[in-house]
Amino acid sequence: xxxxxxxxxxxxxxxxxxxxxxxxxxxxxxxxxxxxxxxxxxxxxxxxxxxxxxxxxxxxxxxxxxxxxxxxxxxxxxxxxxxxxxxxxxxxxxxxxxxxxxxxxxxxxxxxxxxxxxxxxxxxxxxxxxxxxxxxxxxxxxxxxxxxxxxxxxxxxxxxxxxxxxxxxxxxxxxxxxxxxxxxxxxxxxxxxxxxxxxxxxxxxxxxxxxxxxxxxxxxxxxxxxxxxxxxxxxxxxxxxxxxxxxxxxxxxxxxxxxxxxxxxxxxxxxxxxxxxxxxxxxxxxxxxxxxxxxxxxxxxxxxxxxxxxxxxxxxxxxxxxxxxxxxxxxxxxxxxxxxxxxxxxxxxxxxxxxxxxxxxxxxxxxxxxxxxxxxxxxxxxxxxxxxxxxxxxxxxxxxxxxxxxxxxxxxxxxxxxxxxxxxxxxxxxxxxxxxxx
Amino acid sequence: xxxxxxxxxxxxxxxxxxxxxxxxxxxxxxxxxxxxxxxxxxxxxxxxxxxxxxxxxxxxxxxxxxxxxxxxxxxxxxxxxxxxxxxxxxxxxxxxxxxxxxxxxxxxxxxxxxxxxxxxxxxxxxxxxxxxxxxxxxxxxxxxxxxxxxxxxxxxxxxxxxxxxxxxxxxxxxxxxxxxxxxxxxxxxxxxxxxxxxxxxxxxxxxxxxxxxxxxxxxxxxxxxxxxxxxxxxxxxxxxxxxxxxxxxxxxxxxxxxxxxxxxxxxxxxxxxxxxxxxxxxxxxxxxxxxxxxxxxxxxxxxxxxxxxxxxxxxxxxxxxxxxxxxxxxxxxxxxxxxxxxxxxxxxxxxxxxxxxxxxxxxxxxxxxxxxxxxxxxxxxxxxxxxxxxxxxxxxxxxxxxxxxxxxxxxxxxxxxxxxxxxxxxxxxxxxxxxxxxxxxxxxxxxxxxxxxxxxxxxxxxxxxxxxxxxxxxxxxxxxxxxxxxxxxxxxxxxxxxx
Numbered sequence: 023x024x025x026x027x028x029x030x031x032x033x034x035x036x037x038x039x040x041x042x043x044x045x046x047x048x049x050x051x052x053x054x055x056x057x058x059x060x061x062x063x064x065x066x067x068x069x070x071x072x073x074x075x076x077x078x079x080x081x082x083x084x085x086x087x088x089x090x091x092x093x094x095x096x097x098x099x100x101x102x103x104x105x106x107x108x109x110x111x112x113x114x115x116x117x118x119x120x121x122x123x124x125x126x127x128x129x130x131x132x133x134x135x136x137x138x139x140x141x142x143x144x145x146x147x148x149x150x151x152x153x154x155x156x157x158x159x160x161x162x163x164x165x166x167x168x169x170x171x172x173x174x175x176x177x178x179x180x181x182x183x184x185x186x187x188x189x190x191x192x193x194x195x196x197x198x199x200x201x202x203x204x205x206x207x208x209x210x211x212x213x214x215x216x217x218x219x220x221x222x223x224x225x226x227x228x229x230x231x232x233x234x235x236x237x238x239x240x241x242x243x244x245x246x247x248x249x250x251x252x253x254x255x256x257x258x259x260x261x262x263x264x265x266x267x268x269x270x271x272x273x274x275x276x277x278x279x280x281x282x283x284x285x286x287x288x289x290x291x292x293x294x295x296x297x298x299x300x301x302x303x304x305x306x307x308x309x310x311x312x313x314x315x316x317x318x319x320x321x322x323x324x325x326x327x328x329x330x331x332x333x334x335x336x337x338x339x340x341x342x343x344x345x346x347x348x349x350x351x352x353x354x355x356x357x358x359x360x361x362x363x364x365x366x367x368x369x370x371x372x373x374x375x376x377x378x379x380x381x382x383x384x385x386x387x388x389x390x391x392x393x394x395x396x397x398x399x400x401x402x403x404x405x406x407x408x409x410x411x412x413x414x415x416x417x418x419x420x421x422x423x424x425x426x427x428x429x430x431x432x433x434x435x436x437x438x439x440x441x442x443x444x445x446x447x448x449x450x451x452x453x454x455x456x457x458x459x460x
Numbered sequence: 461x462x463x464x465x466x467x468x469x470x471x472x473x474x475x476x477x478x479x480x481x482x483x484x485x486x487x488x489x490x491x492x493x494x495x496x497x498x499x500x501x502x503x504x505x506x507x508x509x510x511x512x513x514x515x516x517x518x519x520x521x522x523x524x525x526x527x528x529x530x531x532x533x534x535x536x537x538x539x540x541x542x543x544x545x546x547x548x549x550x551x552x553x554x555x556x557x558x559x560x561x562x563x564x565x566x567x568x569x570x571x572x573x574x575x576x577x578x579x580x581x582x583x584x585x586x587x588x589x590x591x592x593x594x595x596x597x598x599x600x601x602x603x604x605x606x607x608x609x610x611x612x613x614x615x616x617x618x619x620x621x622x623x624x625x626x627x628x629x630x631x632x633x634x635x636x637x638x639x640x641x642x643x644x645x646x647x648x649x650x651x652x653x654x655x656x657x658x659x660x661x662x663x664x665x666x667x668x669x670x671x672x673x674x675x676x677x678x679x680x681x682x683x684x685x686x687x688x689x690x691x692x693x694x695x696x697x698x699x700x701x702x703x704x705x706x707x708x709x710x711x712x713x714x715x716x717x718x719x720x721x722x723x724x725x726x727x728x729x730x731x732x733x734x735x736x737x738x739x740x741x742x743x744x745x746x747x748x749x750x751x752x753x754x755x756x757x758x759x760x761x762x763x764x765x766x767x768x769x770x771x772x773x774x775x776x777x778x779x780x781x782x783x784x785x786x787x788x789x790x791x792x793x794x795x796x797x798x799x800x801x802x803x804x805x806x807x808x809x810x811x812x813x814x815x816x817x818x819x820x821x822x823x824x825x826x827x828x829x830x831x832x833x834x835x836x837x838x839x840x841x842x843x844x845x846x847x848x849x850x851x852x853x854x855x856x857x858x859x860x861x862x863x864x865x866x867x868x869x870x871x872x873x874x875x876x877x878x879x880x881x882x883x884x885x886x887x888x889x890x891x892x893x894x895x896x897x898x899x900x901x902x903x904x905x906x907x908x909x910x911x912x913x914x915x916x917x918x919x920x921x922x923x924x925x926x927x928x929x930x931x932x933x934x935x936x937x938x939x940x941x942x943x944x945x946x947x948x949x950x951x952x953x954x955x956x957x958x959x
Contacts, residue, residue: 259807259808259810259811262808264841264842266843292800294800294802294842294844295799296843297772297773297795297796297798318805318851318866319804319808320807327802329798329842339840339841339842341815342837342840
């Protein structure tokens with residue numbers, strides 16, 4: 023019962039995804055009896071060209087068990103039970119091995135078929151020709167001590183399972199410790215989240231709002247604008263924000279936010295037309311003006327790619343691996359505004375969010391009654407402060423102003439709103455957006 | 461059965477004797493057409509058989525697609541190119557029992573002349589392209605008889621490939637198709653593929669001529685390997701050897717040096733590469749472009765990309781029926797693209813791949829799986845099947861590629877991709893003999909062998925760039941097919957020289 027480890031590096035290399043990421047170590051117990059290979063694959067079947075791309079997730083569900091033909095008789099009985107037996111492999115490394123394909127669940131069950139202290143005849147070392155034969159091991163798995171070299175004197179006097187546990191690798195122990203630590207932290211987090219959700223679900227729970235705001239302010243003290251920290255790891259290439267928008271409903275606020283962003287960062291802006299739409303108006307094609315693209319792409323801090331496409335609502339894609347697409351003009355506006363790096367407390371943030379939703383769902387798309395109501399509340403808010411939220415321009419002002427322009431009720435707005443609109447239009451970025459309305 | 465000659469066809473219909481075969485002049489095997497006469501008969505195209513023609517008597521020349529006899533009547537499906545119509549021979553005034561039997565026994569794929577009345581049908585005929593009418597046959601003559609045993613059945617050849625091959629339905633494998641290419645090309649799918657391919661060529665010419673390009677013809681028998689690298693076919697040339705051109709590049713570049721400014725050429729390209737993959741052929745049609753530019757090679761990249769976009773747009777507009785026909789057998793998503801075309805830099809592609817967990821060196825070339833993965837990632841983010849990858853590492857490009865002025869490890873070169881597979885590879889070429897010599901030495905190329913190439917730049921050469929596109933690959937990838945042999949009419953690969 024000597025474990026066979028074979029260099030399958032060559033075949034592993036060809037796989038598009040790195041293997042070490044998803045291979046979980048098999049349990050130590052089943053290892054002692056049989057060596058299971060969760061991440062080794064047989065050479066991809068050479069069937070039709072079309073089907074040769076073996077799906078990664080499919081073969082991960084099976085383990086491949088190799089064992090010497092000495093115990094083949096016992097495995098034969100397994101086969102009668104219905105385990106699929108693959109062909110004996112023809113490669114040199116496998117010369118007297120049989121490959122069994124077992125579902126993960128059953129590979130553990132297999133270990134019970136081999137009584138750990140079963141008396142067997144001594145098997146001569148397989149590679150005994152030169153004594154020290156160097157076997158190239160795949161690096162994707164941890165090492166297991168060689169059973170033969172240590173067991174030669176008292177062969178099988180100790181159950182193999184116990185044997186491995188006794189001499190557990192220190193790195194394995196460290197790993198175990200780390201896992202426990204992580205689990206502990208996870209439990210703590212879970213408890214915290216549970217507590218929070220209880221608080222939210224019971225409205226009259228006594229929680230101190232001011233405490234929370236203070237806490238959030240403490241966290242948000244670092245207001246340095248760091249694109250890397252906001253947009254994820256830098257791979258030395260342009261960070262490209264892709265926005266899909268329908269030319270029949272141009273997302274005005276995003277265009278305004280884009281020109282604000284241009285004042286902050288060096289941005290490479292491009293406009294494309296997707297093949298799903300035709301006849302995009304000229305002013306939308308030139309919505310970023312004439313860009314001088316003298317520098318090469320990677321010298322820009324940020325890419326802004328606008329694609330006019332047949333989509334029901336605006337959609338933003340940034341990192342397709344770590345982020346799902348963001349949908350809706352308001353949500354994209356929130357994301358883009360966060361790139362300015364300004365930090366607000368929880369109350370302001372909530373107010374901004376609520377103004378954005380109000381502007382988009384009531385002012386822009388709502389009935390005339392809803393529009394009037396929003397205008398009234400805007401009027402009273404603008405009576406208290408120069409901008410909708412606090413003393414600074416926020417995403418709320420931008421989205422609300424754009425919605426107001428697009429709703430067509432800009433002229434009938436009350437006095438404070440009119441004053442606010444004037445100050446909005448004094449900003450070059452917003453003024454420039456007026457040309458899309460015609 | 462008596463063969464009816466053409467003179468007999470015009471005889472009055474009254475000659476009928478119930479006991480005998482009263483319609484024996486209305487069918488038969490026509491004598492071989494040796495251009496004996498120029499009859500006034502007007503043959504109507506099958507695609508023109510519509511409701512407007514209802515109740516008219518028409519003549520049609522078509523192939524017998526299928527035939528099905530049922531007692532006193534026989535249903536035929538007549539096919540002409542990708543169109544077909546149902547025809548009915550039924551015992552009655554115009555047809556006798558014997559005639560029905562004759563019609564039912566005509567071998568499939570035979571060419572026939574049929575006279576019949578166009579009749580509107582109440583229920584649409586789902587299996588034919590002309591769904592609203594059928595043809596009630598009055599006369600039927602065989603023009604050219606097919607052999608009874610066909611090497612492959614057309615129905616099998618157009619059957620969509622179903623996963624798992626359930627039902628035990630027959631499909632025709634690639635080699636049988638290619639061995640009997642004449643029959644395979646008759647299928648509606650093949651008809652559509654090659655009509656679309658012709659459209660690509662046409663649109664390529666139309667767009668480029670509109671842009672002020674000049675079409676040139678370059679020699680295919682050459683004295684030395686033009687690119688130095690790839691394998692060339694050797695042919696015996698009187699007392700010495702010559703080679704088959706593996707790219708018209710040298711000649712394109714010489715035309716630029718001769719002040720044609722913008723040239724393109726469409727012609728065969730030969731590659732003696734022993735690679736048996738789904739996308740390699742030893743002879744294929746190259747669509748090559750070369751253009752002098754003013755200050756930046758992106759002028760050329762934009763021009764080439766726009767040409768391709770115009771081709772895609774033209775196909776979308778003018779070849780929708782062909783695309784639909786191919787989709788029936790080989791379903792795939794419609795081809796999506798952006799205008800202007802998305803242009804990414806190589807390092808951005810590496811970043812995308814690294815984010816997806818691929819480990820690759822900065823100066824490593826894209827492997828085929830990585831190329832495909834990148835195609836998927838780009839599609840995911842930008843929703844385009846067509847994009848340009850710019851600024852390849854200098855190390856993986858041929859010696860004549862212009863290095864990037866800012867980063868010595870990069871080059872002014874680009875690849876274009878359709879559905880994640882490379883279709884075009886191009887670059888700004890070095891037009892300075894000094895630098896060209898340096899680069900050639902760096903690559904360890906024998907200067908003697910490329911002397912003619914270097915010499916052509918000695919008398920003043922404008923800065924220029926270009927690239928070559930494989931026609932078969934563009935067709936294959938536009939239609940989402942899986943093998944380039946499907947889009948090459950008579951493919952040549954390391955294992956196939958015939959037909």
